Amino acid sequence: MDINKLQRENIKNLRPYSTARDEYKGQASIFLDANENSYGSPLEENYNRYPDPLQLDLKDAISKIKGVPIENTFLGNGSDEAIDLLFRAFCEPGKDNVIILPPTYGMYEVSANINNVEIRKVNLLPSFQLDLEGIAEAIDENTKLIFICSPNNPTGNSIIRTDIETVLANFNGLVVIDEAYINYAKQRTFIKELTEYPNLVVLQTFSKAWGLAALRLGMAFAARPVIDVLNKVKPPYNINQATQDIALKALQNIEQVNEWIKITVAERENLSKELATLPIVKKVYPSDANFILVEVENALSTYNSLVDEGIIIRDRSKVTLCEGCLRITVGTPEENVTLLDALKRP
Incomplete structure (x- = not known):
């Protein structure tokens, strides 16, 4: 898969916003570069400084648990941000299409509609498993994303692993596996297959098993070229410092x-x-x-x-x-x- 061919033309040439924290690397005692309030915050803890735009300390802690390198990890304001960014980065509005597999998580369709991207629905079989033949028939040269929720919401079942592998092996776009509920499943996560499938994106979340739904913190794991594109199009400081601090504490209580x-x-x-x-x-x-x-x-x-x-x-x-x-x-x-x-x- 050539990520340059997959992403939108305007995204290829996009110059991302350069933050004060991007331009300076190292240690310092006086920061007069980002127009922050130099006196602190009216709280017990200070949040007057902008957070790390790439959340490297938090990603490092996640890496130790998930076994995924930092460069293959994206953190979003909930998994919903990663879903939205995938549309914005890889789907040309009014031209490209995505495949969703009802019944499934509703935000795939909402994000597609917001971004003016055609939705092609291939219903699951009565067994709530993939209709591989229907998926193959729905794919054309403008199909960029296929969303597979496993364990599936709202049905609760895991999707047969070999069926997912069939889709991964035969589709030239991105296959997004939403594993929001993977901690409760017998089936193992697909993040171990990231090196095998360059078109694989795995979504996970802190909202379910980790009990941090109020923080709005989601994870996306993918090949580095995909992560680089997501980092290019995300807002500069999409994960606030309080969320990063609390998540780091939570990771100590596995x-x-x-x-x-x-x-x-x-x-x-x-x-x-x-x-x-x-x-x-x-x-x-x-x-x-x-x-x-x-x-x-x-x-x-x-x-x-x-x-x-x-x-x-x-x-x-x-x-x-x-x-x-x-x-x-x-x-x-x-x-x-x-x-x-x-x-x-x-």
Whole structure:
């Protein structure tokens, strides 16, 4: 894959904004280059200085956990920023197209619409697996991106690995594998295959297993030419200093995160078994995520009755292939008991 042919013409010639922190490298005691407030911040900690635009310390800490070099890592304001930048860097508005695989994460379509990029939908099979023949038929010379969510949202299942590899091996554009829920899955991450597939982009997040949804911090892993393009088009200081500092502290507590993952997976299995015994439940779909897709007799009525009791889930009954379904996040043991009790009431 030639990244120069894949990216938009205007991006090839783009000269990115050069920050004060880009132009100076080294140590200094007096900074009079970026027009910051020299007196500090009206807080216990000072945030008057601009953050590292490339988040090198945070990327180094992530590298030690993920085993991915810094130069293959991009950090975004949530994974949504990486998704948006992929459209802006590689898709010519009004000309190029992308392939999404419903039912799937809704931001792929939203970002495509914002960037005026054609969406080609190839529905998953009834098994929620890839329709490889349909994908092959949808691809043309203007197809730049294919988004594969695995484990998939909202269905919860992992996509068959060999099917993803088939797409990677036969597509000349970027294959974006969204692994937001990979920590809860038996299937291993695709980041180990970055050296094998130059067209592979893997998205992960701090919003799920790491419990940092409020920080809005996402990760993209890819070949260096792809990362270089993303760094060229991103805002100069897209990850604020407070987020970088808090994430660095969180990375020191990986044992706690792993314990929560074990508990969540165990609760997922228990909750799935309990849900399957309820009269209103038609089907409980297998899940590799921290949520469960459940088909019920009357999705909207069930959803509303839970809302009345202060329990909020997601009504997915109008989503392709998810007719009559609710998506339920796996809560704490106490929350799961409260949910089940509410569902048992007539």
